[in-house]
Amino acid sequence: MAFSREGFTADVVAGFVRRTFLNRNVIIILALSQAVSYINGYPLTAFPVFRFVHLFPLRALNIWILLGIYTHVTSYLNDQFANNWTKDTYKWNKEIVLITGGASGIGAALTSLLLKRNPSTKIVIIDHSPLTFKPPPGSAVYYYQGDLSNSSIIRQLCERIRNEVGHPTVLVNNAGLVRGTTVMEGSYADVEITIKTNLIAPFLLTKEFLPDMVRRNHGHIVSMGSMSAVTPPARIADYAATKAGLIALTEALQLELKYIHNAPKVRQSILLPFFIKTPLIKGEVGKPNFLYPLLHVDTVAETLADILYSGRGRTVYLPGFPMAFVHKLRVLPEWLFRLAREESMKFGIDFTGRQKLDEKTGGLS
Ligand SMILES: *[C@@H]1O[C@H](CO)[C@@H](O)[C@H](O)[C@H]1NC(C)=O
Numbered sequence: 001m002a003f004s005r006e007g008f009t010a011d012v013v014a015g016f017v018r019r020t021f022l023n024r025n026v027i028i029i030l031a032l033s034q035a036v037s038y039i040n041g042y043p044l045t046a047f048p049v050f051r052f053v054h055l056f057p058l059r060a061l062n063i064w065i066l067l068g069i070y071t072h073v074t075s076y077l078n079d080q081f082a083n084n085w086t087k088d089t090y091k092w093n094k095e096i097v098l099i100t101g102g103a104s105g106i107g108a109a110l111t112s113l114l115l116k117r118n119p120s121t122k123i124v125i126i127d128h129s130p131l132t133f134k135p136p137p138g139s140a141v142y143y144y145q146g147d148l149s150n151s152s153i154i155r156q157l158c159e160r161i162r163n164e165v166g167h168p169t170v171l172v173n174n175a176g177l178v179r180g181t182t183v184m185e186g187s188y189a190d191v192e193i194t195i196k197t198n199l200i201a202p203f204l205l206t207k208e209f210l211p212d213m214v215r216r217n218h219g220h221i222v223s224m225g226s227m228s229a230v231t232p233p234a235r236i237a238d239y240a241a242t243k244a245g246l247i248a249l250t251e252a253l254q255l256e257l258k259y260i261h262n263a264p265k266v267r268q269s270i271l272l273p274f275f276i277k278t279p280l281i282k283g284e285v286g287k288p289n290f291l292y293p294l295l296h297v298d299t300v301a302e303t304l305a306d307i308l309y310s311g312r313g314r315t316v317y318l319p320g321f322p323m324a325f326v327h328k329l330r331v332l333p334e335w336l337f338r339l340a341r342e343e344s345m346k347f348g349i350d351f352t353g354r355q356k357l358d359e360k361t362g363g364l365s
C-alpha cells in the first residue's frame, strides 16, 4: 500500500481497497461463480479456488459483490454521461494549453508535468506575477503578464494570444485569490477582486476561446473549484461563492454544448480539492491528517495533468475519500448537513490574502 505525498491517509486506504477487493476482475469472478452456484445448486466453495470465501458469511459476500458492481457501473456511467458517449483524441504535439496563474505554484507544476510528457506542447501562461521558473530550452512556453481581474486586459490578451500563438484547445482556469475577511469587514475592493479574478475571468476566457473549440468540436475546459463550494467556511464567503459559481458554469455549459452548440466532444472538468499547501493559506488544518490532509501542490498538478491526458471530462475530488463522500452528505436532513458544515470552524487555517491591492483602482498593485 503506497503512501501518498500527504502520508498515510484514508484516501490511500480507499485506493488500496478499490484496486484489490473491488478490482473489476475480482468482482466479475466472484459474481459469476455466485451466479453459477445459484443456478446449479453448488455452493461456491465447491471450487477449490474459492475456499477462501469460507471466511466470509454468504451475506457479506453478496454485499461485497453488490458494492463492487455498484462502484464499477457508477464510474462507467459517470464517465459516459460526462462525455456524451463519444471519444476524442488529443495530439499533444498540436494542442495549445492556456493555464491561468501558471507562473508559480500549481500552474507552474502543471506546466512542467505537461512538458515532461510532451516537450512540444504549446503552453500559454497568463499571470500577474513573473514566471518563477525557466522554461526548458526548446519548449514553447508563452508568458503573458496581466491582471485577470481587469476585463479590458483579458480582452487584449486573448486577442494577442490568438494572433501570436493560436487558438487554445485546452483552458485551465487555475488562477485564484483569496482575501480572507468576514463579509462585514471586507472592503468593496476585497469582494470585487475576488469575484472578478476567480469567477468573471473564467467566464470571459471561456467565452473567448469556446467558439473555436465548438467549431472544431474539440477542446477541454478545466476549472479549479474547491471543497469550499460545498461546505463554505467563514471568512472566505466571496471565495467560496466564486467556486460554487464555477460549478454552475460547468453544469450549465455542459447543456449548452450538448443541446445548443452541438459540440459534445468539448470536455469540461472541475476539480474540487480540500485545502492545498499554497501561499493562499497559512496555518494548519488542526484535524487528523488521515482524513483531512493538506494537499501537496504536486498532487493537485498531477491530477490536472491526468485529467487533461485522459481527454475525458469529469468531476474530481481531492482527496477522493472522504471529499466525494462529504459532497454526498447534502442528501442528509438539512440540520445534519448544517452540523457537518460547522466542522470548518475547527480548522486552524489563516486565509489572510497575500496580494496587495491598489488603494485607488482596487486592482492588484
Ligand atoms: C484595466 O486595464 C486598462 C487597460 O490596461 C486600464 O486602463 C484600467 O485602468 C484598468 N482598470 C483597473 C481597475 O485597474
Ligand SMILES: *[C@@H]1O[C@H](CO)[C@@H](O)[C@H](O)[C@H]1NC(C)=O
Residues within 6 Å of the ligand: 084, 085, 257, 258, 259, 261, 262, 263, 264
Ligand atoms: C451526444 O450529443 C448530441 C448533441 O450534440 C446528441 O444529439 C446525441 O444524442 C448525444 N449522444 C448520446 C449517445 O447521448
